[in-house]
Amino acid sequence: MELAKLFDHTLLKPDATTEGIDKLCQEAREYGFASVCVNPDFIARAKRNLEGSDVKVCTVIGFPLGANKTAIKVAEIKEAIADGATELDMVINISKAKEGDFAYIENEIRALKEACGKLTLKVILETCLLTDEEIVACCKAAKAAGADFVKTSTGFSKWGAKAKDVKLMRETVGPNMGVKASGGIHTKAEVLEMVEAGASRIGASASVSIMKE
Numbered sequence: 001m002e003l004a005k006l007f008d009h010t011l012l013k014p015d016a017t018t019e020g021i022d023k024l025c026q027e028a029r030e031y032g033f034a035s036v037c038v039n040p041d042f043i044a045r046a047k048r049n050l051e052g053s054d055v056k057v058c059t060v061i062g063f064p065l066g067a068n069k070t071a072i073k074v075a076e077i078k079e080a081i082a083d084g085a086t087e088l089d090m091v092i093n094i095s096k097a098k099e100g101d102f103a104y105i106e107n108e109i110r111a112l113k114e115a116c117g118k119l120t121l122k123v124i125l126e127t128c129l130l131t132d133e134e135i136v137a138c139c140k141a142a143k144a145a146g147a148d149f150v151k152t153s154t155g156f157s158k159w160g161a162k163a164k165d166v167k168l169m170r171e172t173v174g175p176n177m178g179v180k181a182s183g184g185i186h187t188k189a190e191v192l193e194m195v196e197a198g199a200s201r202i203g204a205s206a207s208v209s210i211m212k213e
Contacts, residue, residue: 047084066091149178160184170198
């Protein structure tokens with residue numbers, strides 16, 4: 001396992017600056033991370049910074065609350081792809097999950113996957129707000145809708161990734177779908193715990209300090 005290729009090197013703070021994005025991209029090049037994950041406004045800049053490297057540009061859709069209408073999320077995806085994003089991390093409508101409307105969840109994910117085409121769609125569940133049963137149902141919806149990954153967290157809610165949730169997600173989606181653990185991962189030990197639980201990608205802003213371990 002090549003540790004660096006697990007990381008979506010992330011800067012999603014609301015006060016992120018172009019200087020911060022440039023540094024993020026430079027670090028991603030240096031360490032060979034899988035991608036940088038940036039807010040939509042910075043996609044084009046990240047793409048320019050990463051020209052000639054194999055680091056992908058990832059962005060977030062319906063972030064961080066997931067409460068936008070599906071049509072707005074689809075429009076966000078189309079704009080993001082036009083700007084150069086090749087991986088898209090969408091937030092589900094958490095209210096619909098809490099109400100048990102998993103058909104809505106599945107239909108929305110399917111619409112966003114259709115907008116993505118062959119590009120990678122990751123589905124953020126915000127596991128800290130869901131019961132185990134809701135996590136399972138959302139994972140099943142994401143898989144049925146053709147998503148490429150399920151993902152634990154935005155990093156902007158009560159807490160981030162927990163190994164027990166990652167394990168549950170992996171058990172639900174099976175071996176062939178991606179599982180991304182994100183939020184609150186700061187050490188190599190935590191990364192390895194998530195991988196052991198079934199994560200195939202790690203979202204972290206602490207990627208460099210973890211690599212230096």
